[in-house]
Amino acid sequence: MPVTRGFFRKRPDGPEGRLPPGQYDTGSGWPVLTAEATPRLDVDAWTMTVDGLVDNPTTWDWRQIHALPGSTYFGDIHCVTTWSKFDTTFTGVSVDELLNVAVPQDDATFVMAHSTTGYTTNLPIQDLTGGKAWIVWEYDGRPLPREHGGPVRLLVPHLYFWKSAKWITRLELMAHDRQGFWERNGYHDRGDPWREQRYQGD
Amino acid sequence: MSIEDVAPRTTAWTIGRIIEKQLPTPTTVRLRMHVEDRQRHWPGQHYLVRLRAPDDYVAQRSYSVASDSEDPLVEFLVEKLPGGEVSEFLADVAEVGDVLELRGPIGRWFSWDVRTPALCLVGGTGVVPAVAMTRAARRAGRPELLRVLAVARSREELPYADELARAGASLALTRVALDGRPPGPPTASEVAPLLAGVEIAFVCGSSRFAQLGEALLMESGFPVEKIRVEQFGATG
Numbered sequence: 001m002p003v004t005r006g007f008f009r010k011r012p013d014g015p016e017g018r019l020p021p022g023q024y025d026t027g028s029g030w031p032v033l034t035a036e037a038t039p040r041l042d043v044d045a046w047t048m049t050v051d052g053l054v055d056n057p058t059t060w061d062w063r064q065i066h067a068l069p070g071s072t073y074f075g076d077i078h079c080v081t082t083w084s085k086f087d088t089t090f091t092g093v094s095v096d097e098l099l100n101v102a103v104p105q106d107d108a109t110f111v112m113a114h115s116t117t118g119y120t121t122n123l124p125i126q127d128l129t130g131g132k133a134w135i136v137w138e139y140d141g142r143p144l145p146r147e148h149g150g151p152v153r154l155l156v157p158h159l160y161f162w163k164s165a166k167w168i169t170r171l172e173l174m175a176h177d178r179q180g181f182w183e184r185n186g187y188h189d190r191g192d193p194w195r196e197q198r199y200q201g202d
Numbered sequence: 203m204s205i206e207d208v209a210p211r212t213t214a215w216t217i218g219r220i221i222e223k224q225l226p227t228p229t230t231v232r233l234r235m236h237v238e239d240r241q242r243h244w245p246g247q248h249y250l251v252r253l254r255a256p257d258d259y260v261a262q263r264s265y266s267v268a269s270d271s272e273d274p275l276v277e278f279l280v281e282k283l284p285g286g287e288v289s290e291f292l293a294d295v296a297e298v299g300d301v302l303e304l305r306g307p308i309g310r311w312f313s314w315d316v317r318t319p320a321l322c323l324v325g326g327t328g329v330v331p332a333v334a335m336t337r338a339a340r341r342a343g344r345p346e347l348l349r350v351l352a353v354a355r356s357r358e359e360l361p362y363a364d365e366l367a368r369a370g371a372s373l374a375l376t377r378v379a380l381d382g383r384p385p386g387p388p389t390a391s392e393v394a395p396l397l398a399g400v401e402i403a404f405v406c407g408s409s410r411f412a413q414l415g416e417a418l419l420m421e422s423g424f425p426v427e428k429i430r431v432e433q434f435g436a437t438g
Contacts, residue, residue, distance in 0.1 A: 001215065001254060001303050006295040009259040010287050022260055024287070032409040035311050037416040037429040082262055118427075147409060185310050186212065199305075200212050 018076055019084055020193035026083035032147045033081060035181070036117045039167055043151050046116070048135060050098050052173035053108035058101050065135065068093045073134055073157060078193040080160040090144075090155050092136030095128045098171070108173035112180060113154050113165040121165050121180035122189065123156065125173065132158055135168060160191040160198070213241065215252070218304040220296060221275055229282050230327065230361055231293040232268075234275040237304055242271045244313035245334035246404065246432075249276065249306030253291055263288040266330040266406075266432070267307065268362070270337040276304075279361050281327040312404065312432045316342050321400045323393065323415040325353040326360075328407030331432065333362045335404070336369045345369065349396045353388055353411065372396065387414060394422040406432045 019025060043062040051057035060068070071094040078084045104125065111128055113121050127133065134155040137144050144150035149166030156163045162182045183189050188197040196202060218235040226232055245267075252262035269277035282293040296302070314320055314335050322332035332350045339348040350371035354360035356378050367373060373380060374388040397403075403424055405415035412433035419429055 001252075002217070002301060003256050004253040004291075004302060005300050007253040007255050007261075007291055009255045009257060022262065024261065032433055035431065037405075037420070037426050037431055038413065039426075081264060147413070181311075186308060199308075201214070 015086060018086060020078055021196045022198075023078055023082050023084040023193065026085050029083070030085060030148065031079070031081070031083055033079070033162075036119065038147055039117055040146070041116060041151055041167055046152065047169065048098070048152070049170040050102040050173070051170065052112075053105040053175060054099075054173055055103040055105060056101060058098070060098070065093060066137075068097045071097075071134060073136070073155060075157055077157050077161055077164075080162055080187065080191070080198050084193075088157075089140050090134060090136040090157075091138035091141075092134045092152070092155070094131060095133040095135060095154075095171070096131060098135070099129060102173075104173055107175045110174045110177045112172040112174060112178060113163075113168060114170040114172060115165045115167040116169045117167055119165055119167070119181050121163050122178055122183055123159070123163055124177075124190070127156060127159060127163075127190075128171070132156065158192070160188075160193055162187060163191050213305050213308060214239075215303055215305045216240070217301050218276065220298050220300050220302070223296065223298050225293065226279075226361060227358065229359075230279055231282060231289075231296075232277065232279045233292065233296070234269070234277045235302070235304070236274075237276050240276065241307060243267055243276075243307035244310075244315065245270055245338040246313035246331045247307035247309045249278070249304050250308065251278070251288065251292070252303040252305070253288060254303065261287050262303075264308070266334070268330045268333045268337075270334055270341050272341050273337070279327060279330050279333075309432075312406070312430050314338070314348075314402070314404065316344065316347070318347070318401050319399050320348050321396050321403045322348065322350045322352075323388075323403060323405045323419065324350065325407030325411035325415070328411060328432070328434075329354075329361055329366065331404065331406050332371075333365065336366065336371070340369065349400065351388060351393065351396060353407070388418060390418050390421040393418045397422055397424055400424070401428060403429050404432070405429060407434075409433045 049059040072091045136155045137152045154165045154168040216239045218237040222234040224232045248264045248266045265278045282289045324332045353374045
């Protein structure tokens with residue numbers, strides 16, 4: 001592709017080795033992107049379910065999920081719309097804790113994450129295990145803001161942020177991959193920012 | 203259509219040449235471009251614009267299309283954001299004849315089928331998809347299918363104000379009076395009468411505007427699952 005006449009790099013690359021290709025550092029900002037009306041979730045009515053190909057389909061309510069061992073993510077997040085945000089802090093529970101209770105079956109290789117709004121996103125199960133994914137309710141030590149998925153969202157920070165479904169309510173373990181909302185809309189099935197897997201075909 | 207039924211479509215990078223460039227206000231730039239290997243688009247969809255520096259550094263942003271699919275050119279209206287590396291380039295550096303990388307159309311969710319009775323509740327540069335929808339409705343000979351409530355601080359700051367007004371859009375100005383309407387954000391009593399017969403509502407604007415728009419629709423009793431939202435933060 002041709003060089004754009006008169007265009008030169010203005011932004012710094014951010015901390016050494018931490019800005020994936022095609023991304024920029026949004027600094028203290030945190031842009032909001034949503035497809036649907038932002039819901040008002042009542043934590044007393046909210047539940048988190050892990051089901052599908054598991055030995056023990058399990059549902060936690062707000063109090064029960066907070067009773068699980070807590071976990072915090074310190075690090076960077078990357079949005080497909082090209083912003084990255086460095087040194088974020090999210091607190092909640094590791095997805096590993098939920099899977100330890102639900103016990104995935106051997107043929108469970110993919111997961112569909114479901115939000116209360118009907119939003120979905122698909123991930124290989126390996127992207128949710130091994131300390132790489134969380135169910136989070138705090139950002140920077142405060143309750144997660146509603147527009148950023150509060151009171152509770154999925155966090156999969158090593159993938160583009162559309163995989164980190166806001167208002168998460170269910171992880172459905174599957175034997176075969178099935179496309180979620182943005183994936184059917186042309187976004188990539190895996191979404192690795194370091195390989196710049198933004199759209200189908202990348 | 204529910205969120206479960208949105209069909210995929212593959213797009214590839216192509217190039218487009220700037221045929222017309224205008225600065226309708228000090229903070230916006232309007233570009234009309236000839237796009238190679240262009241695909242048809244639905245009003246409400248957007249394109250990616252990618253700029254490439256000599257060291258192969260790239261910057262890309264999404265911009266809503268203002269034109270309808272029958273227009274021989276693809277039209278964008280971009281707000282120039284302070285420090286915005288793409289929007290400032292488009293406003294200050296890009297010239298007629300320049301070639302940019304483009305990919306689109308993208309977004310099958312926030313798009314209108316030009317059949318379903320619809321309301322657009324849009325603010326600031328969020329009016330752009332409503333302009334595309336207005337043009338598509340007029341081109342189809344079905345202007346009655348679409349109602350638009352466009353919100354801005356003043357008429358001068360509302361992109362496409364004249365075109366929208368001519369098409370029958372309602373305008374709500376938050377800082378100045380308009381035809382006897384006192385300045386202020388739109389109210390549920392202004393939104394409710396626009397909802398008769400409407401089966402889908404499109405809300406587009408800043409995050410703050412989108413929250414207001416959703417709240418007004420829900421206060422007016424409009425079903426939440428028929429609301430589609432496109433909001434933008436300051437991403438430059």
